[in-house]
Amino acid sequence: MARIAVIxxxxxxxxxxxxxxxxxxRVAVYERTETYGGAVRRLERDGFGFDTGPGLLTLPAVYRDLFIKTGKEPLESVVELVQVDPSSRHIFTDGTEVSLPNASRAGVVAALDEALGAGAGGRWGDFLIRAREAWDRTRRPLLEEPLWPNWQVLQREPYPAVPHKRLLRTRRACTLYEIGAWELRDPRLAALLYGHALAHGVDPGSAPASAAVLPYMEHAFGTWYVRGGMRELARAVYERCVQRKVEFHFGAEVTSVLEKDGRAAGLELSDGAVVEADTVVGTGPWRLRGLVPGRELYGTKEVLPGAEDLHPGRVVLCLALRRAREPDAVHRTVVYSPDPQGELGLFSHGEMPNLTVRIDRPDDPALRPDADHESVVLTATVPCGLGYDWATPGVVEALADRMVSAAERAMPGLRERILWREVRTPVHTERETGATGGAVPPPSLAGGEGTLHPSNSTAVPGLFTAGGWSHPGGGLPHAGMSGSLVAGLIVEGPEFRGSQ
Incomplete structure (x- = not known):
């Protein structure tokens, strides 16, 4: 039995x-805040409840596998998973609307043809077929296996782009933006594609074409809600840990990783306490560097961690509303920016553009005080860290006003229904997760430059990393996969070749 300390x-x-x-x-977890779950948080006030992190789950199989491998009780015995249908409603810049069914390619094609015109659904359906090929080529090496030293193979673009004639030359789309322009050939379909990237904190303008797997995952595996709020998933994972005798120490900030004979040997906490361990599972690679000063965590042939605050964050606006939710209301609605080109500027940390706003309206009695009220969450991807100061007076409330105005395109009269609202910015994210600037980690992607996260193993023997800033990147499914990979590397050693 080894002693393992988890940061x-x-x-x-x-x-x-x-x-x-x-x-x-023997596993002990040391968490600097007073609760578990990282970014999977809930705001509660006056009988209202709001998910302030992820609002929906894709690839629930990742957490089903976790519960199967760690006990007799399956995931569905401890949380209620609800498949959201329709998957989402989309309101485009020109006022066109479409609701897309959950996990039905044929249904999506038909809905797009009806809403956007004949042929639109076919182009999106053909795109999904190509996206599935990219998924099949990358699923195992990108998501289910450790990031091996020959990770360069993942720089090959797996998306089978359609040849495109341009200025007497034949080219193929190398970026998500080019897929939208050259293959989808409709600004609304392009917005649908880019919206998936924005929701993951991925820049559509520079993301490799392999980012096509992001909408594919949703269409192929469906979108799911956890009854009671997504925080219930975090609670279930925490309680499973406790059942398996994992020790949790909250309010325990780690200040350094201790070494002995060149190997990770424990932790030092902010109160001066020393924790001995045979193995340490660390936090994001960027922050982990500060815990092992003077040590090179990754060799020159490995993926090197980029600064966290170069990535975007999120603003989450929690709305407590008068009056009941309409019976036909859709769980998730996406209201697209009136300036799609300008919105891409958020990745260059310039002025705040007009933003795409995601609206979550869960039909969940647990999140409202009674049937005469409704809890709604608005979310937008925003710049954070370098180049933008979320402490500037008036900035946050002004943005919240703009988000409400955008949401009124989907919910007329919304402003008059608001009892109160609370805004959460990257400042809150940094406080809760420790991510520099309050950035949110994007998922790893094959192809292109700088689209992978560092490996789960480091150059320091006995020191590993788990979570969204490590392979295979951010998002609830990816976080679960990260934990699986770290456990496999520790239990089986360097010969571990991924989940089966």
């Missing part, structure tokens, strides 16, 4: 902790 109680860290405990190790 942080995010979803990836807890997924690793549960698996390691089942493998017979």
């Amino acid at each position: 942080g109680a995010g979803m990836g860290a807890m997924a690793a902790a549960a698996r390691l405990a089942v493998a017979g190790h």
Whole structure:
């Protein structure tokens, strides 16, 4: 039985902790805040509840596997998963609207043809077929296997782009933006594509064409809601850890990783306490560097971590509303920016553009005080860290006003229904997760430059990393996969070749 110290109680860290405990190790988690779940948080006030992190789950199989591998009780015995249908409603810049069914390619094609005109659905359907090929080529090496030293193979673009004639030359789309312009050939279909990237914090203008897997995952595996709010998933993972005798220490900030004979040997906490361990599972690589000063965590042939605050964050606006939710209201609505080109500027940390706003309206009695009220969450991807100061007076409330105005395109009269509102910015994200600037980690992508996250193993023996800033990147499914990979590397050693 080895002693394993885990830094942080995010979803990836807890997924690793549960698996390691089942493998017979003594696992202790040290979390600097007073709760678990990382970015998967809930705001509660006056009987209202709001998910302030992810609002929906894709690839629930990742967490089903976690619960199967760590105990007899399956995931569905501890949380209620609800498949959201329609998957989403979309309101485009020109006023066109379409609701897309969940996990039905034929249904999506038909809906797009009816709303956008004949042929639009066919182009989107053909795109999904190509996206599936990119998924099939990258699923295992990108998501289910450790990031091996020959990670350069993932720089090959897996998306089978359609040849495009341009200025007497034949070219193929190399970026998501080019797929929208050259293959989808409709600004509304392009917005639909780019919206998936924006929701993951990925720049459509520079993302490799392989980012096509992001909408594919939703269409192929569906979108799911956890009854009671997504925080219930974090609670279930935490309780599974506790059942497997994982120890949790909250309010325990780690200040350094201790070494002995060149190997990770424990932690030092802010109160001066020393924790001995045989193995340490760390936090994001950028922050982990500060815990092992003077040590090179990644060799020159490895993926090197980029600064976290170069990535965007999120503003979340929680609305407590008068009057009941309409019976036919859709769980998620996406209201697209009136300036799609300008919105891409948020990745260059310039002025705040007009933003795409996502509206979540869960039909969940647990999140409202009674049937005569409704809780609604508005979310937008925003710049954070360098180049933008969320402490500037008036900036936050002005943006919140703009988000409400955008949401009124989907919910007429919304402003008059608001009892109160609370705004959460990247400042809150930084406080809760420790991510520099309050950035949110994007998922790893094949192809292109700088689209992968660092490996789960480091150059320091006995030191590993789990969570959204490590391979395979951000998002609830990816965090669960990260925990699985770390546990496999620790239990099986360097010969571990990924989940089966």
